[in-house]
Amino acid sequence: xxxxxxxxxxxxxxxxxxxTIQCQVDSQVTMMFWYRQQPGQxxxxxxTANQGSEATYESGFVIDKFPISRPNLTFSTLTVSNMxxxxxxxxxxxxxxxGTDTQYFGPGTRLTVL
Amino acid sequence: KQEVTQIPAAxxxxxxxxxxxxCSFTDSAIYNLQWFRQxxxxxxxxxxxxxxxxxxxxxxxxNASLDKSSGRSTLYIAxxxxxxxxxxxxxxxxxxxxxxVFGKGTKLTVNP
Numbered sequence: 001x002x003x004x005x006x007x008x009x010x011x012x013x014x015x016x017x018x019x020t021i022q023c024q025v026d027s028q029v030t031m032m033f034w035y036r037q038q039p040g041q042x043x044x045x046x047x048t049a050n051q052g053s054e055a056t057y058e059s060g061f062v063i064d065k066f067p068i069s070r071p072n073l074t075f076s077t078l079t080v081s082n083m084x085x086x087x088x089x090x091x092x093x094x095x096x097x098x099g100t101d102t103q104y105f106g107p108g109t110r111l112t113v114l
Numbered sequence: 115k116q117e118v119t120q121i122p123a124a125x126x127x128x129x130x131x132x133x134x135x136x137c138s139f140t141d142s143a144i145y146n147l148q149w150f151r152q153x154x155x156x157x158x159x160x161x162x163x164x165x166x167x168x169x170x171x172x173x174x175x176x177n178a179s180l181d182k183s184s185g186r187s188t189l190y191i192a193x194x195x196x197x198x199x200x201x202x203x204x205x206x207x208x209x210x211x212x213x214x215v216f217g218k219g220t221k222l223t224v225n226p
Contacts, residue, residue, distance in 0.1 A: 004157075031212055042118075042203070042216040043158075058213075092157055096212050101146055101165070103205075103214060105158035 002027055002095050004106035012112045013083055020079045021109045023093035028073035030098065034066070037090040037108075046091075049076050083113045116141045120204055120217035127194055128225050135189040135220045137204030142182050148214065149178050149189050150203040158203065162189070166209075194224045 003026040013019050023032065034046040046066055047055040055068040069077045080087050094105045117140045127133050137147070146165045150158040162171045162178040164187065170179040177190040191198060201221045205214040 006157075033212070040218075042218040043205075043214075044216075045213050048212065090155075094158075100163075101207075102148065102160055102163050103212075104160060105150070107157040108155075110155060 001102075002029070002097055002104040004093060004095060004104060006091075006093060006106040006109050008109060009107065010110040010112075012114065014114055015084055017083055018079055018081045019083065019111060020077050021091055021093075023076045023078070023106055025074045025095050027097075029095040030073070031096050032070065032076045033094045033096070033103070034068065034076075034078045035092045035094065035105075037092065039088070043092065046078070080111065083111075085113045087111065088113045116144075116206060116208060116215045118204060118206055118215050118217035120202075120220050122220060123218065124221040124223075126223040126225060129194060129196060131194050131224075132190070132192050133194055133222070135191070135202050135204075135222070137187040137189070137217055139185045139187075139206050139215075141208070142185050143209055144182065145207045145209045145211070147178075147180055147187050148205045148207070149176075149187075150205065152201045152203055152219065154200075161202075191222075194222075196224045196226050198222060199224050 005024045007022045032049045035043040046061045047057045049055045049070040067079045090108045092108045094103045149161040164180045175192040201219040203219045205216045
């Protein structure tokens with residue numbers, strides 16, 4: 001299994017500002033994922049982050065809005081840029097542990113944009 | 115495009131009851147299926163993983179089945195307890211992809 005931590009756990013932000021969310025894993029992993037869970041909705045994949053390469057974004061998500069960094073095999077950041085109230089969601093990172101086919105999730109970051 | 119549906123959206127049962135949560139998916143070509151639990155304001159906890167070649171997996175009071183041809187999975191919880199109260203999410207993984215496609219979940223309340 002994997003132990004994943006996220007910072008911050010929650011935040012309240014003003015419209016037009018940006019927030020960077022950190023994700024730390026206790027072991028080296030090849031792939032890290034960022035998901036969004038809007039109120040009352042299911043999880044939707046934002047992007048996949050591989051160390052040493054550009055993140056791969058899903059349809060409807062763009063790098064200018066959600067820039068991602070992946071500086072090493074245990075850490076990633078997601079920035080939510082130029083926020084609007086529609087960005088209010090829980091943002092979760094996850095990892096895929098090689099050989100297990102199981103994805104493990106962090107505790108999430110609850111973002112409220114006023 | 116793969117879509118995952120979970121029925122019911124919410125379920126309330128008395129403590130001790132056995133219950134079944136349902137998950138259906140539109141494309142039977144999946145690599146695996148995973149059941150998660152999400153407590154309010156928290157992340158996801160993996161409960162059971164079923165590979166496409168498997169029919170079921172068991173962990174304690176939980177049993178998950180998979181009928182890939184009909185696009186269905188069920189999560190059976192035996193002798194439910196108040197601590198089982200949470201939202202249960204089903205997710206499928208397409209072949210050749212690490213991405214998970216989630217249902218909206220079933221919110222379970224077990225009343226003492």
